[in-house]
Amino acid sequence: MFAALRSRVRRSPRTSRIIAIFSVAVCFGSTVHAVGLTPESPGPPDGSTRVHAEANLGWFSNGNKFDLYWGTDPTPPLFAMNLDEGPSTWRTYDPGSHAYTTTYYWRVVARDLQGNESSGPIWSYTTKSENEPPFPPHLEAPDNGATGVPINPILDYWASDWETWVVNFDIYLGTDPDPPLVAQYVGGSYQPALLLPFTVYYWRAAPRDSDGGVTLGPVWTFRTASTTNQVPDTPSDPYPPSVNEAGATPVLTWDCTDPDGEQLTFYVYMGTHIPTAQNPLPLVGTTTQNELQVGPLAYPARYYWVVRAQDSVWSVKGPLWELENGGVPVLFSRFDAQLRGNDVEVRWSLSSDEAMDSYTLFRRESASGPRVAIANEPVQGTEGSYLDTSVRAGKTYEYELVIRTTDGDEFRSQVAAVSLPAFALTLHQNVPNPFNPQTSIRYDLPSSARVRLTIVDVAGRRVRTLVDEQQAAGSREAIWTGRDDMGNAVSSGVYFYVLDAGHQRLTRKLVLVK
Numbered sequence: 001m002f003a004a005l006r007s008r009v010r011r012s013p014r015t016s017r018i019i020a021i022f023s024v025a026v027c028f029g030s031t032v033h034a035v036g037l038t039p040e041s042p043g044p045p046d047g048s049t050r051v052h053a054e055a056n057l058g059w060f061s062n063g064n065k066f067d068l069y070w071g072t073d074p075t076p077p078l079f080a081m082n083l084d085e086g087p088s089t090w091r092t093y094d095p096g097s098h099a100y101t102t103t104y105y106w107r108v109v110a111r112d113l114q115g116n117e118s119s120g121p122i123w124s125y126t127t128k129s130e131n132e133p134p135f136p137p138h139l140e141a142p143d144n145g146a147t148g149v150p151i152n153p154i155l156d157y158w159a160s161d162w163e164t165w166v167v168n169f170d171i172y173l174g175t176d177p178d179p180p181l182v183a184q185y186v187g188g189s190y191q192p193a194l195l196l197p198f199t200v201y202y203w204r205a206a207p208r209d210s211d212g213g214v215t216l217g218p219v220w221t222f223r224t225a226s227t228t229n230q231v232p233d234t235p236s237d238p239y240p241p242s243v244n245e246a247g248a249t250p251v252l253t254w255d256c257t258d259p260d261g262e263q264l265t266f267y268v269y270m271g272t273h274i275p276t277a278q279n280p281l282p283l284v285g286t287t288t289q290n291e292l293q294v295g296p297l298a299y300p301a302r303y304y305w306v307v308r309a310q311d312s313v314w315s316v317k318g319p320l321w322e323l324e325n326g327g328v329p330v331l332f333s334r335f336d337a338q339l340r341g342n343d344v345e346v347r348w349s350l351s352s353d354e355a356m357d358s359y360t361l362f363r364r365e366s367a368s369g370p371r372v373a374i375a376n377e378p379v380q381g382t383e384g385s386y387l388d389t390s391v392r393a394g395k396t397y398e399y400e401l402v403i404r405t406t407d408g409d410e411f412r413s414q415v416a417a418v419s420l421p422a423f424a425l426t427l428h429q430n431v432p433n434p435f436n437p438q439t440s441i442r443y444d445l446p447s448s449a450r451v452r453l454t455i456v457d458v459a460g461r462r463v464r465t466l467v468d469e470q471q472a473a474g475s476r477e478a479i480w481t482g483r484d485d486m487g488n489a490v491s492s493g494v495y496f497y498v499l500d501a502g503h504q505r506l507t508r509k510l511v512l513v514k
Contacts, residue, residue, distance in 0.1 A: 035060045035089040039108040039120030043458070043494065046121075050128040050162070053098045056509075058494060059120065062089050063110030070095055070106040076122065079106075088434050088513040090493065100130045132162035133213030135460075137169070137205040139220055147223040150314060151195045152230040152259060158188050159207035159215070160460060170214075173203040177219065198226040227313055230259040235266075235307040235318030250323065253291040254307050262311045268292050270305040275320070281306060300324070300415065319469065324415060337399045337416040344388040344418050346399050351382060354405040361386055364398040366475055371400070379403065393420050394444035396474025419474040421446055427499045427506035430480075434511035438481040441466070441497055441510075447473045449502040455480055456496045463490060466497075482512050 043058035044051045057070070070079040083093060091108075098104065103126045109119045141156040142149045161167050171190045172179040179202045183190055195201060200223050208214040237255040258264050265288055269281035281304060285292045297303060302324055308317040334349035346361060361375040375386050391397055397420075401413040426444040433439060441453065453467035464485050466478040480497070483489055492514045499506045 044125040046123040134207035137217040170206040229313040335413040337418040
């Protein structure tokens, strides 16, 4: 099993954010469309090198029982007998920890229900050394050879490492083709001092792990723009806060300034769908202030919005933000949910010209979960409360109250959300596993954090980014349909899903079977 660590840090004059991705992958053979009794397509691949010391063994076979021969002798001894059949033709076995820089030999004997027996060939692989230096860095921005780059650029890159070490970078930058060292031990982004206009710059990044391994990356180049105008800051600090509640005509606000002190024009895009290149958000307003009133909005609904800042030369778009609801029924003068120790207390105040009969309190675990009734009682006066003692740490709950009048009318409250802090960051095993055609990945956040959830293939390459955004504390769920970022279906086999939240990284293995 190969392990890779990716660290990425972005900084701007106003904010900084850290994204770190720890990627782990297990090598396996290519998918076989017609699988027989004889074991084939080994993982790690036959003859592979630099295999992780915690690698699992894998093979394809339609057998029902298996004997495993494994060891450092070219004629490996019997290691495990009568291994049970698995849920698919892709079989795996964990032989335990390996020695570093050691060649292992192995073969598998398969048996079917009729007693027929077939042995695979002897395969081999060699484990890596105790500490491998990081992989060469990958460039993200600006493109190599780019022109018209602003004089206040952010250099963006990332690198992977075999072990679970944190990767920092040394940065070399200058006008000489052999650029000098300008910064050490920085993250996955670097913003230099203001550069000269219309000048060719050379630069490189050298990732280093925490055990002393260093890899010098290639020299990249770009040419700055002819103007000394700087790019505006990225819009940040939205209000209402992302994934929060708003009224029917909310005033949206954000922070954004221009390093040159120019008057900025802001373009606000908003809609009820997640934007794509084919279906972008519509423009709802333009302003020179850091705020814009929008609406009236639908109720209930979730809205997505983005702010683009424009000065006389440059344009920069902020992240995608969300807000909930667009209006509040007039029946409810108060409805909220608050933590009370390990429980949640829901409280409300009502006002109505009609006689009120009964209420039902609904609870939903996250925005995508089913709505469940947790209380159904007669209305007693205009004030009410309910103590929910069945909540769990690390979960986010949404509450909604429905009031019924004696005339049969129903009135719904706004949604009140509350997140319970978790004791630790948790990445749950995907369900189902193995899977086809899709699987659910659930994780719990103890606090608000920048979150990235990725699928990594057997060679350590990123296959799909499922989540890359700032998220509040609580439970989340992502779905993977077995496709890469380009929408192409990937092959069967072992993959890993990697969660990076704040300074913590967790990883688990999943199996796609077709």
